Structures are given as C-alpha cells and as structure tokens.
Amino acid sequence: MRILVVEDDDILRQAIEAGLSIAGFVVDAVESVEDARAAAAAWEYDAAVLDIALPDGTGLDLLREWRGADCRLPILLLTARNTVRDRIAGLDLGADDYLGKPFDLDELAARLRAIARRAKGRSSPLIEWRDVRLDPAARSVTKGEALVSVSRREITILQALMEQPGHVISRTQLEERLYGWQEEIESNAVEVHIHKLRQKLGRELIETVRGEGYRVPRA
C-alpha cells in the first residue's frame, strides 16, 4: 500500500516514514499543504496521514478541498489537539479516522490498513481468493492450511491485484505501489515478483493481459 504522509515536523515525519515502511507500506512524506496537493495530483495513494497544523495552511483546509473535489482518498488526521470537539470537526469534514499525538506506530499502521480496506468496500481484514488468503496486517499469505513464504514486495503486488479481482492493473501502477519517490525502480522487478508468486501460489492466480497488465480473475 502506498501512503502519503503530510507532517511538517521533520523528526516526526522521518519516524512515521520509517515506521510505516517497516510495517510494509510504501511511504511518500511531504511537509506542506502545497507539496501534499502536488503529490496527491501526481500519484495514486491508498491512504494519507494528514497533520493539522502545517506551515502554509491547515490539514483541515486541505481535507475540505479534497473532499470538495470529490477525492475519496482515505485520510487519517494526525493532531496534537486531541479533544472530542476537534475530533468531531475533523470527522465531519470527511476524515476517515483520527489519531492524537503522541501515538503508537503499530496503531497508526493498523488504522491505515483499516481505512484503506473500508475504502475498497471490504469489511474483513483478510483478502481471499479461492483458497489463497492474504492477511495485510500480519503480512502473511496462506494457501489452503499452509503458510506460504512471500517477500514484502510480492505481498504488495499480490494485495493490489487481489483487492480488485477482475480488474487489470498495469506494470507502471504496480511499480508505483512498490517504490516511493526516492527509490530507484529496478527494471523487470514486477515480472520477477509475478513469476515467483505464480510459482508459490499456482499459475491460475495471476493472469497476464497482453499490452495492459495483470489481473486476478474473479473467484
């Protein structure tokens, strides 16, 4: 999952970036409303972490702007003002969740998974396709009763495909999910990961659509 983090305090921003990438997210971190606006316009994110107090505006203004423009990006507000009234104001503006500072990184990761999942119309934390079962929180995959060993990137690709069965996802889209801005994209990486996933979970799981990309067929 690719997450946009908007936080102006550089130490906290680095911590969120590091913590979320340990939890298996691909993270783009920015420090201002302006940068956040540009990032959200250029890339597709599964969720965003939005600080309220920013140097060139407030996260709430950005939230209002995005929701006004019918942007459905799941948003978790992060703020030091952790009062009931502030929480209600944030949620009423269209935030999906709210976390007060200081917070636990695992809780942040769990809440991000939850709002991303709800945005995709799933209520169960597990993603299933026939007998293949993916647990985004534990970052584990089982086939039947057996636990299958899969790498962090393989899981990211598998999750992207399994979340929308029958939906074709291009190689570029998959690369975007794998790498943050600063990371260098390795050529053929997507093909290699797909190949390994097919080896571990069976060829029928991922279909190649020529010239377009990949998809998991409808179950």
Next chain:
Amino acid sequence: MNSLRLRLFLLLLAATTLVWSAAAAWTYFSTRADVQRVLDRRLTEAAGMVASLAQGSGGAVRGRAPVPPAPIENAYSRQLSCQIWTLDWRLVGRSGGAPAQPLGLGRPGFSERTINGERWRVYTLVDRQLGLRILVGDNLEVRQNLIADMMRGLLLPAIVGMLALAVLLWAAIAQGLWPLQRLARELARRAPSDHRPLEAVDTARELRPLVTAINGLFARLEQLRSNERHFIASAAHELQTPLAGLRAHAQIALTADAGRREQSLQAIQESVDRTSRLVQQLLDLSREEAEAEPLNPRWLPLRELLMVVNGELEALLRKREITLALDPAAAEVELHADEASLLLILRNLIRNAVQHAPPLSEVAISAGCAPAGDWIAITDAGPGIPETELGKVRSRFVRGSRAKGEGSGLGLSIVELVLERNGGRLDLSNNSDGGLRATVHLHAGAVRTPPSADSPPG
C-alpha cells in the same frame, strides 16, 4: 476615618450642630435685646408712676422720714428696686431689696452702676417741681437669670431633638448606603473565575462609574485569562509533536535492525534537545510576561554579547556552516540595555536568521544611531518572509510558510515581549536581494561608540 457611614454621619452631625448653634445664638441675642428693651421701658414707666404718686401727695413726700423697706417676697421681686431722693441727696423712701446708697449718680436717664458687688441698671427721673430724684433700678444678675431661664427652655428640647436626629441620621445613612453594601455582597459572593459584568440596571447613579470600572477590570481579567488558557493549550499542543516524534523513534529503536536503531536514537537525541529548547522558550516567555527580573540597564559591548550568543549557538552554526559577521563600523559599539533582555533578543533573532540562511552564508549584525532612535539589525541571506505574512509571524506558535528547520514559532513573540518591556520595537523587512532584516529599534542614545586610543579624533 475609614468608615463611609461614620464619615457621613459625623459630617451631617457637624453641619446640623453648626446650624442649630447659630440659630440658638441668634435667638439668645435677639431675646436678650427684647428683654432689655421691655425691662427698660418698665423702668421708665415705674419711675413715671412713682413721680405721679409723689405729685399726688402734693410734695409731702419730701419732708417725710425714710420709709422702711417692704419685705422681700421672691427672687424676681428684688428685680425692681426704687429709691426716692431729694435733690440734695436725702433718701426719702426706697422699696424692699433696694440698697441704701443711691442706685445712680443723679443724671437723668439710663445708667449702670455696681453697688455691693451687684450691677444695677438704673433709670433716673429728676422732678425739679417736686424737688425729687426718682431712681428705679433692675438688678442685672436677675435680668441675666431671666434670659438664661428663657434660653434653657429653648435649648432643652433642641438637645433632645439633636439626639433623636443623630439616631435617625445613623439609621438613614445605613439605609442610604445599602446599594453599596449590596454591590459588596455580590462581589464577595463571586467565584474567582466568574468575570461576567455586574448588573448595572438598578445600580445607584453614583455607583455606576464604580460598576463600570469594575466591569472594565473584569473584561481585562477575562481577556488575560483567556490568553493564558490559549497559551497553555498551545504550549501543550506544541509539545505533543516532538513527544510523538520521540515516541515513534523509540518504538522503531526497540524493534528495528541496528542501522535503523542508530538513526532513531540520533533522532531521539536531537528531538530531546529541541524539546528542551522549546521548554526553555516557554519559560523565557512566561518569565518575561511575569516581569520577574528587574531591569538593570548598563553599557554593554556588542562584541561581547555576540560572543556569548555565538557560544550558545555553536553547534547549530557549525552544522549549518554559517558565520556571524559583525559590521566593522559597529565593532566597538556599546549598547545601553539590560543584559539578560538584550541577550534574549539577540539569541532569538540570530537563531532565526541562522536557521533560514543558506549554508556557507553569513548572518550580518550591525548597529547605528539615528535621530528617530538607535538600532541593531540582524540580516540573513535566507528566503525572507512573504509580505503577507510579515504581520502574523510575530504571533505565538506561528511560523512562516517558508520557515525552515526546527522552531517553535515563539522566538519573535519573546523578542516583542522583551522589547515592549524595555521600550523598543521590532521591525521585519525583506531585503531587496532576498533575505530578512530584523531591526531592533531602541531609544535614542542607546548606542554609542566609546572613544578609544586608536580611533581617529572627532
């Protein structure tokens, strides 16, 4: 005399007593004059009466032996004494209580004379036809007693009246001061947090200025309290962000691999330093607000102050590769100011400048005299502050949109507060070639260049 009631009571009582005393004196003098007039007329009438009686007896009186005086009946009966003398001062007759010596000297008309220690007012009638002097006299002491009796009759009810009036005044004043007492009671009943204005609807007109003043004070207190609440809330929120960073890095350090752990521990160290600086700034701010330290202005060499600040900011300066450059023209300048205040101003402004200056640049410090007031200026080569934000960056916890690096948004607030107390003003402007110039305007005569051995004369 601290009791308003007692004060009013005594003033009213004094005024009443004065008026009553004047009235009594007036009554006394006019009564005495009346009594004098009436009794004098009685003397003339009595003398006339005696003369006509003597005439009736056809001058036989003249040859008679002295008649013995009639017995005294009461105190007032001695009042009128009568003597009949021949022209050659032979006593022909006298009334009871009349002395044996002549009452008067013989000149006709009114006269006064002391006989045997008693003062007499005498009317002398000389009848040459009969060859008699008729002297009719009043004992003045008796006259005085008469007046005193009359005055006593007047004064006694007056004194009783005064006492009754005093009691009534005392009670009436209490009643009159009731609105004041009610106001006091309402104020005493108030909770310390209750700063609602007092109801002025049924307040006495005389108390309204007081109520207005109290309400004004309440409004200012409420404003102060709300500022304080807002400040505490902001300060607490401001601390939450570095705490969140600390917590998150600690969590990473606990679970991550060695390389990440080291990064996180470094971040924790940096974050603790920053948080402690934030706390220091909060303390500076509250100390300045409380005006706890007395100001002690004296002449301070700018160069030495900069050395202190340079030492404090050494790590930051080294990290950002920035040097502080004192304008050579201001190298020997001395400033007349409170040392702690001036250091606080320089420290905050220079730290701001260093944080926004590009690496390897200089932060320039200059000072000078001007007719409008002497000044110190700190100039950096950073991005400056957008013109639209120049006004609001002085507010607490507000940082400009181009703000870089760490910072709490408190520095300029502290500088403004210090300057307010020391009588100066901060001016922020963008240089034409970029960068910010922070000018501290001090009072005229605050900057001087002391004459030294190697400076040219003049």
